[in-house]
Amino acid sequence: MIDFAYARAESESAAVAALADDHATVLAGGTELLNWVRLGIAAPERVVDIGGLDGLRGITRDGDTLRIGALTTLNEIGEHPLVVAHAGALASACLQAASAQIRNRATLGGNVLQRTRCAYFRAEEPVPWPCNRRSPGSGCAALAGLHERHAIFGWTDECVAVQPSDPAVALVALDAVVDVVGPAGPRPIPSTEFHLTPQEAGLREHRLDPDELIVGYRIPVAPTRQAYIKIRERASYEYAIVSAAAVVGGSVARVALGSVAGKPWRLPDLVDVPLTREALLPAVEERMADANPLPHNGFKVTMARNAAVRAVLTAGGDR
């Protein structure tokens, strides 16, 4: 790992001010940043440790809003009674992410900012193949290479990778709001608009500016039934091939798919669709009609459709 200078931020405003410096990077839990530095994905000259900002930690209910601080860890979220009661899809997504010991370090704010697990991207310097995200203009090795786990929506020839966060998928289905603070003050971003696909924004992965900090999440509390389904090659401690979060309330089922695009992929809502397998299958299929798989990942379209149906049924339909 390259050497860097280190300082602890004593306040949120000090942390934001420090980010005006192009060579400064935020350290929260560190589970992503340390591996970025090892691989050469990031090479910060200065690291700002925000781990001591206790105001960014914790879970509270404020009327019809559940608030989760950005530094709250995935295990704290996954096992918290308020989250289990009102945002069960998020609790489940958090506990299906990573491993128990990583979840004790990994924060929600950091988790959603994790970068793709595409093996071509996650190579050590010097990267031995083209990757536009590592070396813009070099090309995309996955496009004509191994891309079974890559995108079926929203990709371009520039990049076919997927966003791997589990919690981000649940947050999108829950219509959560990302609270961001920058030099101009607070800025709320709907979680459905936070991440960006290559079709939307080229190589830009999300709407957070380099001088902004995620400080927390707000989740609307409403009577809903929820589920998060993660399909993977082993039962635990593995990234999703596809995942699906479902939030069912009244006559509306909201569904977001994970690991199918450069962002959590929210399907058009299922309104007045009977919660049976027979009715949901064609309804989900119709909402996935714009899927555009790569030569080797057509199976993900079927798998994602089935995961979406199973998530809705698990949340609250007939089994």
Place this chain on the structure above:
Amino acid sequence: MALDYAHDIDITIRVNGRAVRAVVHPRTTLLDWLREEVGLTGTKKGCNEGACGTCTVLVDGTRMNGCLTLAVQCDGREVTTVEGLADGGELSPVQRAFRDLDAFQCGYCTPGQLVSATACIAEGHATDPATVREWMSGNICRCSSYPQITAAVLTAAQASR
């Protein structure tokens, strides 16, 4: 309100009950610091990227990967390594159960398994085999002693009750 950046950071960490003061480079991981500076080589370095779990230690009683944690992030905290599990010459219930049930072959993952199992039990996640497997999945055993490890965790959990 510029931050006071430094390349040498003065830290004090309680390691297995003993306060250790040191000046470290910020990039030093807790794992490397424990092994190279404190001389506690029980904690093992496997993948060095958070995939294998053999570097698992307790920070303020909570299990974490030493390779994904910087030493500077543990300033003022209490760290317990595998060397801190036994009470003098007396093995902990987890250590005894691993020995009695042959919950290892080569032993390279064992320090991480022991520390992780200690936390798994304290968290209340050592209730049944499926739950143990889920909450111990962050500790890989390439000899595949998983049935024995699961049995040892459950046995130790009963002994601790």
